[in-house]
C-alpha cells in the first residue's frame with residue numbers, strides 16, 4: 057500500500073483556462089456549419105416580396121423552372137397545401153410561414169424557393185419568378201400601429217409553446233399582440249420634481265460575422281438538419297410540429313457558431329430547408345447572404361415615454377413608462393421581451409409608485425427577435441437617462457443620487473421580487489472609481505468639450521428553463537460532456553469543462569464537450585439570455601457530482617470501507633481510514649475488466665418562477681436571479697463636428713463568481729464594444745418599410761478605430777446561493793447600461809439631453825444648434 | 829471556363845474556373861481552405877482575407893481567373909511555428925473565432941511591410957476588418973507581441 061499526498065482540489069473554477077480550440081480558431085481550421093462535410097446538397101434561393109403589405113394574387117414560376125440547373129420551384133401556397141396551418145411557426149405566436157402564402161407582410165419576405173444545382177443558378181432563377189400583388193395599406197411605425205387599422209394580421213395566433221398566451225387566441229383587429237402592465241401604488245398621487253421625455257431606439261442588427269446556414273435531408277423516414285442555431289432543442293420541436301413527426305425522427309445537428317448574439321435562435325432558415333427537404337425528398341442547403349441576414353431578424357426598435365419623480369429628500373417616489381416594442385411583421389419572441397423587459401423599466405431603484413405599460417406591436421417590417429440584452433437596453437436607455445436628468449435638475453451628483461435610491465440585497469424590486477446577488481452598488485462604485493469620478497478634469501480644449509457619465513443596468517435571467525447534462529467518464533480518466541448548450545464565442549465549452557473538472561478533480565484539457573446534436577445530447581431550453589453558466593452549469597455540476605458519487609461507491613466496494621471514508625482527489629480515490637488509493641483509470645478497469653469503457657452519470661436542472669399577476673404585473677419570484685452591471689465613461693464631444701471620442705470606458709458586471717475570469721472580461725468588453733455601436737452609429741434605416749442600409753458597406757459596426765483610448769472591464773463577484781460555485785451568466789450585462797452612460801456623458805459635456813439613438817454627429821450638432 | 833494555375837499554401841495546382849468565379853469560392857472548394865470565409869461579400873469585413881504575394885486581398889471581391897500563377901497564403905496554411913498564430917493564441921485573441929484568420933493575415937501583411945508598427949499603425953491597418961465579438965484589444969496586443977518576437981528572432985539570426 058502506498059500513501060499519497062492528496063492534492064484534494066485541482067483548481068479549475070476561477071482559473072483562466074485557455075479557450076477550447078483556440079489554435080484551430082486562429083488558424084481557421086475550426087469547422088463552422090457551412091464548413092462541415094455533409095452529403096452533396098442542392099442550393100436554395102428565395103424570391104422575396106417587393107411590397108410591405110399585399111395580397112398575393114398570382115405567382116408565375118414558369119421562367120424560373122425552365123432556367124438552367126433548376127430542379128424545383130416551391131411556393132408558399134404549395135407548402136400550405138401540404139402542411140396547412142402547421143406551416144406557421146414561431147416561439148410565441150404561430151404567425152410566421154417560411155414562405156408567404158396569401159399575403160406578404162414586409163419587403164423582403166420570402167414567397168417562393170428555387171432549388172437548383174449551384175447557388176448562383178438558384179439565385180438567378182429566383183429573380184425570374186413573377187408575383188402579382190393586390191396592395192394593402194401598410195403600417196410602418198409603432199405609434200400608428202397601436203392606434204388601429206391597418207392590421208398586419210387579421211387575428212392573433214398564439215403558439216402552444218407559451219401556455220399563458222392561450223387566452224389571446226382569436227383576438228382580432230389589433231396590432232398589439234401582447235401587453236404587460238406593472239402597477240404599484242399611484243404615480244399620480246405624488247408630487248416633487250418630475251422629468252419626462254420620449255425616448256427612441258432604432259432597430260439594429262446583430263451582424264454575427266458568420267452568415268446563417270442550414271442544410272436538411274431525409275434519412276429514410278427521418279429528417280436530418282445541420283444549422284447555425286443556438287436553439288437545437290427548440291428547432292427539433294418546431295420541425296417535428298411542422299412535419300408532424302415524433303421527436304426521434306428529427307435530428308438537429310449544430311456546429312460552433314461564428315457569433316450570434318440572438319440572431320440564430322428559434323425559427324430562421326430551418327423550417328424552410330426542412331419543409332423543402334421533406335416535401336421534395338432532396339438534400340438542400342441555404343446560405344443567407346449578408347443582405348438576406350438583415351431580413352431574418354432584427355433588434356426591436358422601441359419607443360418609451362417615461363417619467364421619474366423625486367421628493368424633496370432626493371428619493372425617487374414615482375416612475376412611469378409607456379413602452380412600445382416594434383416587433384415587425386412576426387411576433388417571434390417579442391411578447392416575452394415585452395414582459396421581461398417591461399418589468400425592469402423602472403430600473404434598479406426602490407420606487408413605491410410605478411406604472412409600466414409595455415406593448416409588443418406588429419408593423420410591416422422584418423420581424424424583430426432576441427438580441428443581446430433582450431429588450432432591456434431599450435428601457436434602460438430611458439430609465440438611466442431619466443435618473444441622470446433628475447439628479448442634474450436636483451443639482452445633485454448623478455452617482456450619489458443613484459447610490460441613495462438603488463436596490464440593495466434583500467430589497468423588493470418594483471416588480472415585487474426580493475433582490476439577491478445583484479450588486480448594483482458594487483458595479484457602480486467600481487466603474488466610477490475606475491474613471492476617477494469626482495476628480496476634476498479639463499472641461500474644454502478648443503472645440504472639444506469633455507464630460508463624464510454613468511449608467512446602471514438591471515436584467516432578470518430567463519426563467520423558467522430546463523437544462524440537462526450527461527458526463528461520460530472514460531476508463532483512462534478523460535471525460536466527455538454531453539450538453540446542448542452552444543458555444544458561439546462566449547466560451548461555454550471551456551467553462552462547462554471547468555465546472556465538471558472542478559468536481560471531478562480533472563485537469564485542463566481532460567473534459568471534452570460534445571457538439572450539440574439532438575440525437576446525442578440532452579434537452580436544453582436555449583443558449584441565450586446569459587442563462588447557460590447558471591442553468592447548464594448547474595446541470596453539469598450535478599451530473600459531475602453524481603459521477604463522483606459513483607466513483608466513491610466503486611472505491612468503497614473495492615477497499616471494503618464505507619463510502620463516507622472515500623475522497624476523490626486529483627490522484628484518484630483514497631480511503632481516509634486505510635490510506636489505500638486507486639487511480640480512476642485503475643478503478644474503472646477493475647470494475648469493468650476492460651480498457652476503454654465508460655461510466656455515465658446524468659442530471660437535470662430546472663428553475664421555476666411565480667408568474668406575474670396579469671392585473672398588476674407583480675410576482676414574488678419573477679426570476680431565478682438578476683444581472684447587475686454598470687458603465688462609466690469619460691469622453692469628448694467636438695462641438696465643430698459633433699463627433700464623440702471615448703477616452704475611458706469602464707464596465708462592470710456582477711457574475712456571482714467568475715468561472716473563467718479571462719472569458720468574463722472578454723464578454724464584458726465585447727458587449728461594451730457592441731454597445732458603443734448602438735450608442736453612436738448602429739441603426740437599421742427603413743424607407744417605407746424597405747431597409748436601405750442592409751449591407752456592410754452601409755451598415756456601420758464598431759471597428760478597431762472605435763475602441764476607447766482605454767477600456768476597463770471589471771468583474772464583480774457577489775456569489776449567488778444557488779449558482780454553480782456561486783456563478784451567474786454575463787453575456788448581456790454590459791451592453792445594457794452602455795448607451796445611456798455615453799449619452800449622460802454627452803449631456804455632461806454639452807448640457808444637451810439627447811433622447812434618440814444613435815448619437816450621430818448630425819444629431820449632436822442639431823441638438824447643439826437648437827440649444828444655442 | 830478558363831484554366832489557371834494557383835499555388836496555395838505551397839501547393840501548386842492547375843484548375844478550371846468560370847470567368848466570374850470568386851477567389852473565395854475557389855479557395856474553399858478546390859483547396860479546402862476553410863479559413864477564408866464570407867462575412868459580407870462586399871469587401872467590408874475582412875473575413876475572407878488571403879495574402880497574394882504577401883499583399884492582403886478580399887477574396888470575396890476578387891475573380892479567381894485574375895490570379896493565374898499567383899502565390900496565395902491563407903491562415904490554415906501558415907507554418908506550425910508561425911509567431912503571429914502563436915501570439916494570437918497566447919493573447920487569447922479569439923472568441924467565436926470566425927473573423928480571426930482574416931486578422932491574422934492582415935497582421936502578416938502589416939509586419940511584412942512594417943516590422944515595428946506603432947499603435948496607430950496597427951489600428952490603421954486593421955480598420956477594415958470587423959470582429960463582432962469585440963476582440964480588438966487582444967488582437968492588437970497579439971500583433972505587438974508578434975512584432976517583438978520577430979525582432980528578437982531576427983536579432984538572434986543576425987548576431
Ligand code: FES
Pocket residue numbers: 865866867868869870871872873874875876877886887888889
Ligand atoms: S467577405 Fe470579403 S470582406 Fe467581407
Ligand code: FES
Pocket residue numbers: 265314315545922923924925926927928958959960961962963
Ligand atoms: S471573434 Fe467572433 S467575430 Fe471576431
